[in-house]
Amino acid sequence: DIQMTQSPFSLSASVGDRVTITCRASQRISTYLNWYQQKPGKAPKVLIYAASSLQRGVPSRFSGSGSGTDFTLTISSLQPEDIATYYCQQSYTMPRTFGQGTKLEIK
Amino acid sequence: EVQLVESGGGLVQPGGSLRLSCAASGFTFSSYWMYWVRQAPGKGLVWVSRIKSDASSTSYADSVEGRFIISRDNAENSLFLQMDSLRAEDTAVYYCAREERVAAAGGGSYYYMDVWGKGTTVTVSS
Numbered sequence: 001d002i003q004m005t006q007s008p009f010s011l012s013a014s015v016g017d018r019v020t021i022t023c024r025a026s027q028r029i030s031t032y033l034n035w036y037q038q039k040p041g042k043a044p045k046v047l048i049y050a051a052s053s054l055q056r057g058v059p060s061r062f063s064g065s066g067s068g069t070d071f072t073l074t075i076s077s078l079q080p081e082d083i084a085t086y087y088c089q090q091s092y093t094m095p096r097t098f099g100q101g102t103k104l105e106i107k
Numbered sequence: 108e109v110q111l112v113e114s115g116g117g118l119v120q121p122g123g124s125l126r127l128s129c130a131a132s133g134f135t136f137s138s139y140w141m142y143w144v145r146q147a148p149g150k151g152l153v154w155v156s157r158i159k160s161d162a163s164s165t166s167y168a169d170s171v172e173g174r175f176i177i178s179r180d181n182a183e184n185s186l187f188l189q190m191d192s193l194r195a196e197d198t199a200v201y202y203c204a205r206e207e208r209v210a211a212a213g214g215g216s217y218y219y220m221d222v223w224g225k226g227t228t229v230t231v232s233s
Contacts, residue, residue: 034219036152043202043223044144044152050209050217087152091218094166096142096154 002026002090006099012107019075021102023088028068032092035064035073038101039084047086048073080106109133109222111203116227123193123231129186129203129224137161137181140206142220143188145199145229155201156188171197193231200226 003026013019023033031051036044046055048064051071061076075082083106088099115127127143143155156177157166165177176189186203204220211217 032217036220038152043225044220045223046219046221049207049219049221050211053209053217055219055221085151089152089219094157095168096157096218098152098154101151 001095002029002093002097004088004090004097004099006086006088006102008102009100010103010105012105013078014107015078015080017078019078019082019104021073021086021088021104023066023071023073023099025069025071025090025092029090029092031067032090033064033066033071034089034091035062036087036089036098037082037084038087044087049091078104078106111205111222111224113201113203113224113227116201116229118230118232119193120233121194121231124189124191125193125229127188127190127201127203127227127229129188131184131186131205134205134222136179136184140208141177141179141186142204142206143177143186144202144204144220144223145197146202146226147196147199150199153199157206158186190229193229195231198229198231200228202226 005024033051035048038044052064063074085101085103110132112130142157158177174192178187203224205222207221208216
């Protein structure tokens with residue numbers, strides 16, 4: 001199975017900050033990488049697919065980049081409603097493995 | 108409105124069985140591959156199972172292989188997860204999710220879970 005490793009495990013930032021979360025795959029996955037946001041008590045929601053494609057309806061302050069084994073999710077200007085846990089997930093092969101999550105908090 | 112609604116969760120003793128359902132509406136259910144994903148209390152997301160749009164192919168995580176069976180009824184727009192020989196470590200919120208496919212430049216497709224239900228809670232405890 002492909003292992004997905006996110007860093008950091010948790011992150012505290014101020015409103016307006018630029019925030020970056022990284023995800024590393026244990027083998028090359030091209031751009032078969034998705035990012036999800038999960039707010040407390042809610043179902044996950046896809047933000048980014050194919051490493052850098054923004055899902056319809058997702059604010060443009062979210063962006064994704066990377067290819068191969070290293071990927072990043074960036075929030076250009078953190079908003080209070082962005083408080084959530086973020087997960088990366090590879091769709092290169094089965095099983096569809098997720099990262100362990102990055103919990104984002106407001107400082 | 109595109110929607111997935113899970114049901115069937117509850118409290119069950121170790122070794123027991125439970126059947127989860129997921130009712131789909133607002134889209135052509137028979138055109139989509141479907142997933143079950145679970146989340147243990149305070150933990151991350153874990154893929155459990157996947158079924159092809161016409162039910163001709165299924166896949167399972169190693170942790171549930173041989174104990175869980177995924178199925179679907181396209182006429183009733185419903186997805187199911189039959190869970191047998193349940194263990195304490197199966198305790199989780201179970202989500203059903205739809206897999207969207209987008210053509211990739213140069214061939215192939217990108218896959219992602221674009222619609223999720225709100226989840227149903229399964230607790231395995233004596």
